[in-house]
Structures are given as structure tokens and as C-alpha cells.
Amino acid sequence: KVWMDVGLDVVIAAIGVALNPESSQGDRIKAYQVCEEFKEACPDLWTVGVTLISDSSLSIAVRLYGRQLAQHAIEHKLGNASEEERASWQRTALHVMSMGCDSDHPALRNALVDIVNGLVKKTWPQAWVSLMADLTSVSQVGNGQLELVLLLFCQLGEDLSGFDKSLHQKRKQELAYSLHQYMPDLFGFIISTVQQHLTPCTSNTSIIQTTLKTLCIYLEWAELDCVFCQDGIILRLLTLLLTNETHRLQAADCLLTVVKRKGKVSDQKPILNLFQVEAISAFFQAGRDSSLASAEDNYLFLKKLCEAMATLGSMQLCTLWGNEREPGLGRPDNFLEYLQAMLSFLEHPSQSLNLMSAQLWLAFLKHEEILEDEQFRSLLLEVITQAATKLIRIGDPTWDTSPVGEYARMDFQETKDFQYFFGGFRHDLMDVIRLASSAIPKAAHDLVSSQLMHLLSSAELSPADSRTQPSPVVLAWDGLSCFLDCVTSGLFKSGASPEHDVCQMGCRNIEALLASCSDNPDVFYHQLSCLRSLCPFMRFCPSLAGPVITKLFSGVEFKQQTESKTVVALRRHACALVIRLARDYPDLLATFFDELYGHVIHLSQTHAISYTEIGMLVEAVMTLSKCVEDSSKRIAFYNEALSSAQSVLQSEEMKKALTSSPTAVLKYLGLCTAPDQSETDQEAKSLRSQFSRLCTA
Numbered sequence: 001k002v003w004m005d006v007g008l009d010v011v012i013a014a015i016g017v018a019l020n021p022e023s024s025q026g027d028r029i030k031a032y033q034v035c036e037e038f039k040e041a042c043p044d045l046w047t048v049g050v051t052l053i054s055d056s057s058l059s060i061a062v063r064l065y066g067r068q069l070a071q072h073a074i075e076h077k078l079g080n081a082s083e084e085e086r087a088s089w090q091r092t093a094l095h096v097m098s099m100g101c102d103s104d105h106p107a108l109r110n111a112l113v114d115i116v117n118g119l120v121k122k123t124w125p126q127a128w129v130s131l132m133a134d135l136t137s138v139s140q141v142g143n144g145q146l147e148l149v150l151l152l153f154c155q156l157g158e159d160l161s162g163f164d165k166s167l168h169q170k171r172k173q174e175l176a177y178s179l180h181q182y183m184p185d186l187f188g189f190i191i192s193t194v195q196q197h198l199t200p201c202t203s204n205t206s207i208i209q210t211t212l213k214t215l216c217i218y219l220e221w222a223e224l225d226c227v228f229c230q231d232g233i234i235l236r237l238l239t240l241l242l243t244n245e246t247h248r249l250q251a252a253d254c255l256l257t258v259v260k261r262k263g264k265v266s267d268q269k270p271i272l273n274l275f276q277v278e279a280i281s282a283f284f285q286a287g288r289d290s291s292l293a294s295a296e297d298n299y300l301f302l303k304k305l306c307e308a309m310a311t312l313g314s315m316q317l318c319t320l321w322g323n324e325r326e327p328g329l330g331r332p333d334n335f336l337e338y339l340q341a342m343l344s345f346l347e348h349p350s351q352s353l354n355l356m357s358a359q360l361w362l363a364f365l366k367h368e369e370i371l372e373d374e375q376f377r378s379l380l381l382e383v384i385t386q387a388a389t390k391l392i393r394i395g396d397p398t399w400d401t402s403p404v405g406e407y408a409r410m411d412f413q414e415t416k417d418f419q420y421f422f423g424g425f426r427h428d429l430m431d432v433i434r435l436a437s438s439a440i441p442k443a444a445h446d447l448v449s450s451q452l453m454h455l456l457s458s459a460e461l462s463p464a465d466s467r468t469q470p471s472p473v474v475l476a477w478d479g480l481s482c483f484l485d486c487v488t489s490g491l492f493k494s495g496a497s498p499e500h501d502v503c504q505m506g507c508r509n510i511e512a513l514l515a516s517c518s519d520n521p522d523v524f525y526h527q528l529s530c531l532r533s534l535c536p537f538m539r540f541c542p543s544l545a546g547p548v549i550t551k552l553f554s555g556v557e558f559k560q561q562t563e564s565k566t567v568v569a570l571r572r573h574a575c576a577l578v579i580r581l582a583r584d585y586p587d588l589l590a591t592f593f594d595e596l597y598g599h600v601i602h603l604s605q606t607h608a609i610s611y612t613e614i615g616m617l618v619e620a621v622m623t624l625s626k627c628v629e630d631s632s633k634r635i636a637f638y639n640e641a642l643s644s645a646q647s648v649l650q651s652e653e654m655k656k657a658l659t660s661s662p663t664a665v666l667k668y669l670g671l672c673t674a675p676d677q678s679e680t681d682q683e684a685k686s687l688r689s690q691f692s693r694l695c696t697a
Contacts, residue, residue, distance in 0.1 A: 008048065011038045015062050035065070039072050046073040046089050053112050054096045060105060067111040074118045086127055093119055094134050100144035113151045120156060121167065125178045132182055136189075143204055146193065150210045153186065157217035180223070187226045187234070190215050194237055205246055212241075212250040219257045227258060228270035234258075235270075239279040242286040242305070249297075252286075252304040259312040265325045271316045275332035283309060283341055291348065299410055303352060306345045310356045313342070314363040322369035336375045343379060346386045349403035351425055352411050354390050358428045361387075365435040380436045381443050384487075387429045387436075388451070392479035393422060399469045430486045437490030445502050448480075448487045449509055452530065455480055456516055470522075477526035485533040492536050506537030507544065514547050521558060521566040525573055528555050532577050538588055545588040552578050553599065556617070557608060571609060575616035582624040590627040597621055597637050611689030 014031035017023050023031070042048055052058060052066025078086070093116045101109045124131045139149040159167060160176050167175075179186075193211050197204045215234075219227055227234060235258070241251035259271065273279065286305055290298040320329045332338075345357040361383055364370045371377075394400055395408040398415050412418040437444035455476055488506075491498050498506075513531050518524045531551065538544050555574030560567050582589055589596075600617045603609055625634045657664040666672050670684025 008052075011035055011065075012058070012062050015065055016059075019061050039069060042069075045069050045077060047092055049073060050092050050096050050112075050115065053108065053115070054099055054101070060108070063108055064111055067115055070115040071118060074115065074122060078119075078122055083127070086123060089119060090123070090128055090134075094138060097138050097148050098141050098145060100142065101148065109148065109151065113148060113155055117152055117155045117159070120152070121159065121164075121171070121175065124175070132185065139189075143207055147207055147210050150193070150207070150214050154210070154214040154217055157214065161217065161221065183218070183222050183226045184229065186218065187222070187229055190218075191230065191233055191237070198237075198240075208247055209250060212247060212254060216250065216254045216257055219254055219261075224261065224263050224267040224270075227261070228273075232270050232273045235273055235279070239274070239282040242282045243289070245289075248286060249301045249304060252301060252308055256304060256308040256311060259308055259316055262315075265320060265323050268316060268320060269326065269329070271312070272320065272332050274312055275334050275338060277334055277337075280334045280337045280341070284337070287341065287344065291344075296410055299350070299407065302348075302350070303356075306353050306356045309338070309342060309345075310360040313338070313360045318363050318367050318370070321367065330369070331373055331375065335373075336378075339376065339379055343382060343386065346383065346390070350407040350411075351390070351395050351404065351422070352407070355425050355428060358387065358390075358425075358432050361432050362428060362435070365432065365439070371439060377439065380440050381447065384433055384436050384440075384444055384447060387432050388448070388479070388483045390429055391426060391433075391482045392475050393426075393470075394475060395422070426482065430482055433483065433486035434490045434493075437487045438493055441491050442499055442502055444487045445491060445498070445505060448484050449505050451480060452484065452509055453512060456512055471520075474520070474522040474526070477523050477530075481526045481529035481533070484530050488533045488536060497540075503537060503540040506534055507541040510534045510537060510541075510544050510548065514544075514551050521560070521564070521570040524555060524558065525566070525570045528552065528570075528574055528577055532580065535581065535585065538585060542588055545585070546592060549578070549581070549589065549592060549596070552581070556613065557603075568610075571613055572616070575613050575620070579616060579620040579623065582620040586624055586627040589624055593621070593624055593628050593633065596624065597633070601637075601640055611686055615689050 011034060014034040018028050018031040018035070039045065046069075049066040049068070049070030049072075052069065053063050055063065078089070081089070096112065097116065101112050120128070120131065135149050135152070139146045156175075156179070158164075160172055160179065164172075190211055194208060197207050197211075219234075235255075238251045238255050238258075241247045242255075244251070255274075259274075261268075283305070287302065290302040290305070317332065320326065321331070323329055342357050342360055345353045346361070348354065364376060394402065395404040396415055396418055397405060397409040397412050399405070400408065408418060412421065433444075455473075458473075491502065497503070510531065513527055513534070516527060518527065528551075531548065535548070538548065552574050556571055556578070558567060558570050558574070600614070600621050603617065604614045621637060625637060628634055653668060654665075657668040663672075669688050671688070675685075
């Protein structure tokens with residue numbers, strides 16, 4: 001003992017030298033050597049380490065060094081210890097835990113739990129049969145001791161879940177098996193702890209937080225019988241805590257862990273208790289309270305709550321409803337209230353919440369039994385309405401000052417991240433609208449038609465002043481074009497013809513678009529997209545084919561004083577639509593072959609549009625020519641349209657390049673140098689276009 005006291009004094013002094021910023025490098029090296037020599041020479045290193053941690057008269061640095069000593073003893077000396085020495089180590093650990101630890105220093109508390117956990121992983125259950133009874137006795141000493149026991153269970157559960165990579169797999173399986181045997185008692189201990197400390201007179205925030213943290217670990221891999229023990233009391237306690245501002249985030253995290261669990265259908269049935277009126281009311285109240293403010297902590301909880309509720313529907317309800325192994329499982333209680341809660345998340349300004357809600361509706365729309373449910377179908381039109389408003393591309397964190405932008409700034413750091421997210425977000429929304437429109441086609445088409453007429457009748461807004469902020473009217477047309485495409489594709493998805501009223505409305509929509517005229521190339525671009533979506537209705541009114549072609553060619557020949565990228569995009573979009581019409585509706589366009597033929601040749605000869613656009617139009621007419629019975633017309637068009645291209649192929653330069661090497665061909669077509677605006681590059685561009693046209697033909 002005298003040797004240890006002297007040695008401890010030396011070690012404590014050495015730690016002070018090592019941590020002193022004014023110490024020289026040589027003194028610090030000597031101090032480290034003293035500490036290492038003490039580790040090897042001390043005969044009772046475990047007791048010394050634990051004693052240092054628990055001695056409140058020492059500095060924090062020295063007490064944390066005790067953790068290193070105790071860990072060293074567990075790793076290097078426990079294996080050679082006798083049975084009596086191991087029992088002594090266990091008694092020392094329990095004694096120190098019974099004394100408690102400084103609540104003001106979480107690092108010390110975690111250090112004590114860490115070394116006891118290390119001892120448990122080495123000795124339990126073979127050499128520490130009474131561990132659970134011992135820990136129960138320690139937890140009854142006081143709140144501080146109770147929290148230490150909870151932290152010990154939490155750390156042990158984390159290590160068995162995979163956090164401790166150094167733990168051998170066989171040993172991990174032994175510990176997990178032993179812990180499973182004790183799991184009913186552990187869950188009973190956790191439940192009683194929460195119940196005891198939730199009452200106003202005994203409320204202890206720290207203990208409840210530690211208990212929930214521990215519970216979340218074991219909810220992930222404990223048997224479902226334990227999770228739903230005592231008639232689902234854990235679920236009731238968690239839903240109750242959702243309305244507690246201090247503990248709601250952890251409670252939502254625990255609920256999310258539960259609803260993500262998979263297993264036998266019979267074992268998962270108790271999860272439907274979350275559809276009881278008390279749970280649904282708690283969901284509603286928690287969501288409403290958090291939606292009143294956009295503070296980051298409120299928003300984090302709201303996302304966790306929404307994810308838990310969405311997972312409850314998409315993973316659990318979709319599995320249980322109509323399952324053949326459990327006949328009779330259908331619509332749960334309060335299903336309509338649950339749907340209304342998820343609809344409110346779709347209405348929320350946060351696009352992250354919108355996405356989670358949309359994915360739930362998508363899962364329900366793909367479920368045959370749920371899709372036929374009356375309560376579900378009663379909300380489909382509202383779902384389509386809300387999803388359509390979310391198709392508008394707003395929320396960019398760099399310029400949007402609306403509530404949508406406020407939430408986006410909490411989710412994304414820069415525009416690139418937002419754009420990556422919005423692509424998938426819009427895709428899911430469009431899938432929701434497409435499937436919902438297939439279920440209620442007339443109502444969906446009436447809705448999109450009213451929005452189209454409203455936008456056409458509205459005064460066209462001027463573009464935004466900022467170079468980075470798009471015009472609101474452009475954003476509106478962009479969203480509407482996506483909405484219209486989803487609804488129309490849903491109408492014609494099954495191959496059956498829509499109702500007569502729907503067909504008439506579709507034709508009137510085409511006429512309204514044909515009558516509109518916009519000088520804004522962005523707006524014109526999206527109007528053509530809307531026209532493309534409505535083209536299937538031309539089969540019910542063939543007389544519209546001619547005006548539609550005329551409208552498309554007004555886009556093909558659209559010009560402004562400055563040749564901007566948007567103008568080029570508009571023209572090529574119009575050319576692509578001409579190709580699409582020729583491919584999908586050749587029977588309607590065949591009568592216009594001569595007109596198209598003459599107009600395309602005229603555009604080619606007058607160089608009114610670029611070579612690329614001419615090539616696209618030639619492709620459209622060639623596609624349409626397959627339906628022309630008079631072969632002489634086809635041959636005449638091929639010869640005239642490809643005459644210049646043939647001259648390129650038959651030129652001496654091309655013949656020389658073709659007989660030389662592939663590199664020579666690429667060089668002749670200007671593909672070996674970067675494009676620029678020089679005269680040489682323009683000639684090469686013409687050659688490439690004509691060569692491409694010839695290859696297409």
C-alpha cells in the first residue's frame with residue numbers, strides 16, 4: 001500500500017507535467033514514461049483505476065486517467081486473475097457505482113460506466129451470475145445510481161448492436177443470448193422507471209432521457225413480445241411523451257424504431273394499437289404544436305414524427321391489410337383521422353415533410369385493398385390538389401424568402417443539393433398524381449382543366465428582375481405542364497377511352513392553348529409541353545391536327561433580337577414535338593405530308609433555323625412518309641432533303657477521309673477540337689449536321 005501511495009503521487013505529478021502547456025518536450029516524454037511504467041508495475045491496477053475515478057478530490061484529468069488504468073487492467077490482467085480476484089473486481093465496481101458519480105461531469109460518469117461495461121463483457125454471465133440482481137440493488141440506492149445502471153445497459157446494448165468492433169462474434173452471441181433471457185425483466189424495469197419519473201412530484205428529466213435512449217437501443221432487436229408486453233404499454237407511454245416538449249424527440253425516435261421492425265404477421269398485429277384514438281390524438285396534437293413555429297428543434301421533431309407515421313402506414317399497414325396469413329385484417333380504427341394527419345404533412349411548407357407524406361400515399365395507391373377503400377378514395381382529390389401545388393419549383397435556399405425557402409435552408413446548404421433533392425421529390429409527386437388520377441379520372445381532369453384555364457386567363461407576369469430568380473408565371477407553367485402530363489397519362493393508361501365529357505374538355509383545352517400567344521420563350525416552351533400532353537385527345541377531334549402543327553411550327557420559327565439559350569431550347573423542343581406527333585399520330589398527320597414537305601424544304605433552303613433543327617424536322621417528315629402511299633412523293637422528298645448531305649458524302653475531302661482512318665473523318669467533321677464561333681467551326685458544324693441527317697435517313 002505504501003508503494004502504491006508513493007507511486008500514485010508520482011503518477012499524479014506526471015499527469016500534471018504532461019498536461020501543462022509550458023512543459024518542455026523532454027519533461028512530457030518522461031512523464032509519459034512514468035505513467036506507462038506504473039501501468040506495468042502496479043500489482044492492483046483495477047482497484048487503483050476505479051479509486052482514481054471515484055475520488056472527487058482529484059482533478060478531472062487524473063480521474064479520467066483512472067479510466068485508462070482500469071481498461072488496461074481488464075485487457076491485460078483480468079485473464080490471469082483468479083476467481084477470487086475477479087469477484088473482488090466485481091465488488092469494487094458495484095461499490096463505486098453505489099457511491100454514485102459527479103452529475104456535473106458527464107465524462108466521469110461515462111468513464112465509470114465504460115470500465116464496468118468492459119468488465120461485464122469479459123465476465124458475464126459465466127463469472128458473474130448475480131449481475132442483474134446486483135445492478136437492481138444498485139439502481140435502488142438513488143437517482144444517480146439508477147442513471148448509471150441505465151447507462152450501463154445502454155452501452156452494453158450499443159456494443160452488441162455492432163458499435164464494439166473488437167468484440168469477438170462468438171462472445172457477442174453469448175452476451176446477446178444471455179441478455180435475451182433477461183429481456184422481459186429489463187423491459188419491465190424500463191417501463192417502471194418511466195412511469196415512476198413521469199409523475200409531477202418525482203419527475204426527473206435526466207433519468208427519463210437516459211431511459212428513452214436505452215429503450216431505443218433495445219427496441220431495435222428485442223423480441224416483439226417484449227416490445228408489445230403488458231398490452232402495448234410501451235407504445236402508450238411513447239405516444240404520451242410525444243406531447244412533452246422535453247422528451248418528444250426521443251419518444252418519436254423510439255416509435256420510429258418500433259414501426260420499422262419486421263417479423264411474423266401475427267407478431268406485428270399489436271402495432272395497430274397506434275391507430276387507437278389516444279395515439280392518433282397525440283400525433284395530431286404533437287404535430288400541430290410543432291407546426292406553430294419553424295425553430296430548428298421543432299422542425300427536427302416534426303420530421304421524425306412524420307417519418308414514424310409514414311413508416312407506420314407504408315411498412316406496417318400495407319403488410320397487415322389484406323394479408324392472407326391473417327384473414328380479417330382490414331381498415332384499422334381511426335384510419336380517416338390518420339389519413340388527414342398525413343394530408344396535413346403534404347400541405348406543410350417543408351418539402352422534406354411533403355416527400356415523406358407523398359411516399360406514403362404512393363405506397364397506399366399501389367396497394368390493391370387500400371386503393372378500393374372508401375375513406376381512402378374520399379381524400380384522393382385533395383391529395384392530387386396538394387401534390388399539384390408542390391410541383392412548382394420553389395424552395396431554392398439561395399433566393400426563396402417564402403416559408404418553403406425557410407425550411408429549405410434548414411435542409412440544404414446550397415442550390416446543388418436542393419436541385420438534386422427536388423428532382424426525386426417531383427418524380428414521386430408525379431407518380432402520386434398519375435396513380436390517383438387513374439382512380440378518379442374525371443375529377444382529376446376537371447381539376448387540371450380549371451387550373452389551365454385560370455392560368456391562361458391570368459395576366460402574364462413579367463420576368464423576375466433577379467438573374468437567379470425565375471419568373472412566377474414561368475414556374476406556374478412549369479408545374480402545370482407536369483401536372484397535366486400526369487393526369488392525361490393516367491387517363492389513357494389502361495387503354496380505354498375516357499368519358500365523353502372528359503374528351504370534350506380535353507379538346508377545349510387544346511383549343512384554348514392554340515388561341516394563346518406568348519412572347520416569353522419560357523412560357524411558350526411549357527405551353528407546348530401542355531399541348532403535347534393533350535395530344536391524345538386529337539383522336540376524338542381530328543380537325544385539331546392542322547392547328548396543332550401550325551402552333552408547333554410557330555415555336556420552331558420563334559425568334560427574338562437576342563439568340564438566348566431559352567429561345568434555342570424552345571425551337572428544339574418544338575422540333576422534338578413534331579417528331580413525336582409524326583411517330584404517334586401518323587394517321588392524323590398523313591394528309592399534311594405535302595405541306596410539311598414543302599415547308600421543311602423552304603426552311604432548309606432559306607437557312608431560317610439551325611442545321612440541327614432542320615435535321616430534326618427532316619427526321620419527322622421521313623417518319624411520316626412511311627404512311628404515304630405514293631412512293632414517288634417519298635423518293636422526291638428523300639432526294640431533295642438529302643441532296644446537300646449526299647454532296648458532302650461524295651466530296652473529294654470526305655472520300656479521302658473515309659479511305660484514310662477514323663481519326664481523319666473526325667478531324668474533317670471538326671470533332672477533334674473544341675467548338676468556337678470561328679468561320680471554320682461554323683462550316684464544320686454544317687458538315688456534321690448534314691452528315692448526321694444522312695446517317696439518320
